[in-house]
Amino acid sequence: MAISRVSRRVxxxxxxxxxxxxxxSILLALPPNDCDAVFKKLEFVEVPTRFVLQEAGPxxxxxxxxxxxASVINEEGVEIGLAGKEGFIGRSLANGFxxxxxxxxxxxRGSAYRITPTDFADALSHSAKLAKNLxxxxxxxx
Numbered sequence: 001m002a003i004s005r006v007s008r009r010v011x012x013x014x015x016x017x018x019x020x021x022x023x024x025s026i027l028l029a030l031p032p033n034d035c036d037a038v039f040k041k042l043e044f045v046e047v048p049t050r051f052v053l054q055e056a057g058p059x060x061x062x063x064x065x066x067x068x069x070a071s072v073i074n075e076e077g078v079e080i081g082l083a084g085k086e087g088f089i090g091r092s093l094a095n096g097f098x099x100x101x102x103x104x105x106x107x108x109r110g111s112a113y114r115i116t117p118t119d120f121a122d123a124l125s126h127s128a129k130l131a132k133n134l135x136x137x138x139x140x141x142x
Contacts, residue, residue: 020044024064024113025086026133034127041123042113047106053089054104061114062090068110073103082107093120094134 015021016039022028030038042064047053053063053070063070065087072081072089083089083104089112092100098117115123124131 016044018044020111021066022113023066023085024088026088026130027064027113029133030127030129034129037126038123038130041115041119043115044111045114046111047109049106049109051106051109052103053106053112054100054102056099056101056103058099059090059093059117061116062088062093062120063104063112063114064088066111066113068106068112069108071105071107073105075101088134090117090120091134093117094124094131 022039027035027038027042044066047063047068053061056075065083065085067085070083070087070089071079072083074080080102088094089104090100092098124134
């Protein structure tokens with residue numbers, strides 16, 4: 001019985017039904033039941049170098065970086081952080097805001113799972129573990 005549960009989690013959390021592998025640490029930490037609710041709202045995207053993931057202002061999509069490296073830039077144009085496969089772009093959404101003062105640009109091409117703000121709010125309401133992991137990320141990056 002325990003073997004089939006572990007097997008299901010590996011299937012759901014590592015390789016999606018569309019065949020794309022999940023490498024993002026936040027998504028990999030979700031329990032199987034949360035995976036079903038969250039993964040169906042995610043869209044896999046290839047992200048080229050210099051692609052703007054987020055402009056300062058309204059957030060159009062949140063991104064779970066799957067591979068590659070993104071640069072977080074403040075209002076003065078200074079790089080203040082980096083996000084890779086352990087990261088999430090759109091933290092303001094997790095705190096109830098619909099805008100962000102940061103600009104985020106892909107520094108090294110890769111891939112990500114993106115989600116609309118509406119779908120993200122729905123995913124948060126169905127996954128306490130996702131909310132907890134994003135709060136933990138916010139605390140550790142201060």
